[in-house]
Amino acid sequence: MKDKAVITCISCPIGCEIELEVVDDEITDIEGNRCPRGKEYAREEYFNPTRILPTTVRVKNGVLPLVPVKTAKPIPKEKLELAMDELAKVELEAPIKLGDIVIENILNTGVDVVTTRDLPAKKIEQN
């Protein structure tokens, strides 16, 4: 199987447009990268693009109604939207500490979703 792809390298601000030719899961031609880092990035990005997903989940009784969370490590890019759906079902209870686990091993990626800040509970107003 033969495939062609153009990948913008993000290893540095230049942003080289790297053209790849891939035959049977092997890179047969690579052009446009100005440094070796570009080659490495293009390979990773072609075969296994991953991203950290930062988002929020709902919180009960917190000083804010949401707490920010992220996947502790990058997860496969195509799972980002599925992970959003999973996280939409979650509601935590304040107080929350930074680093609390929200979902373990989300979508069998081997990656946990963790909170990214402390969130105190709402103080109950007097009178």
Place this chain on the structure above:
Amino acid sequence: MNKQSCKLAVIGGGPAGLAAAQEAYQEGIEDILIIERDFELGGILQQCIHNGFGLHYFDEELTGPEYAQRFIDEIAEKGINVKLDTMVLDVTPKKKIYAVNSKEGMLEIEAEAIVLAMGCRERTRGAIGIPGTRPAGVITAGTAQRYINMEGYIPGEKVVILGSGDIGLIMARRMHLEGAEVEAVLELLPFTGGITRNVVQCLDDFDIPLRLNQTVTKIHGKDRLEAVTVAEVDDDLNPIPDTEYKIECDTLLLSVGLIPENELSQEAGVKLDNSTGGPVVNENRETNIEGIFACGNVLHVHDLVDYVTEESKIAGKAAAAYLQNQLEKREAPVELIAGDNVGYIVPQKITDKVKDRKRVDLYMRGTKPMNNVKISIIDDKEEILSKKERFVKPGEMISLPFPEKMITKLKTDQVTVQILEGGGTNEG
């Protein structure tokens, strides 16, 4: 009136204020007061839930709240005083601060030194004058960020974003992931204002179109935004009439630039720089008013919070030195002039004598994207220092270390910094 005093008052509890306070404490100043108008510390970082912060300063990739929390924890550990929910109304040249909160009422705080760290705010529709009706649904990208990431509101379902700076790009991804349809990101200029990584990971990843050389020429809708008219622009950035087209949408996010928030600085008599919109400062980030320092986005708008932290530490350290009577003026102050292709330089002058200093880092912005450039310092028409870069763009700040040895040997009291294209390294 409730009268109080402190040695060092820091106005603003965002990344700049927190780093300045922490550094001043480290240098032996314990009587510090941080004044913050929000209900918590951390500033805008609390709404920047995306990752990518801290790569320079912490050598790890953090989210905004994670970056903030490290400083908040340290401030708490050191027991530095903080007044939250407190709005500063006025700062005088004599370093009196007038502020108000609902517990103590009106406050008069006498400070021996002040660090201004109020940050910046976004330009709004009024600042760029888009014609049309005035319906709900036209807000800045940062406001949308706070609604979505902290307060739990999604501002709309069908979105157009005007401006391709990093906030605009990041909000395109955020709104898409939260289920909104992002119709397009429009950019007036022929290049994006954001970093490449954000173009790739916020737009390309989700097939959100970026349209360069286009702008919104009209806003439609009575109560709620119903559509925007978009046009291509010519080389002078004027809309080309027969290129106009309409996009139906209920929300327009504006990401059209940031302005340092210096109303208080001006009240205090602090002189501002027309190019940065922030105070004119020396290398210690001291303003023209002795004992009043400025750092972070109130001084100039930074691309990375890591640089804000570094700069704020300079200001915090200098404020401590001032309070300990250790700031010494040099005989010949040096003025730094932004030359060809340089938008601005911070600091604008070098006026202090600092023991054991090896260099002064100059920060600047190029006026346009350029390849293979040479950044040089010119003294008396002679190039005394140069640095080559393969690439510069206005969205990314350039730093240039100016060695102390050279500063002491300058022939004139005015040096120019310029960026020239084609003077840099060759390809390969």
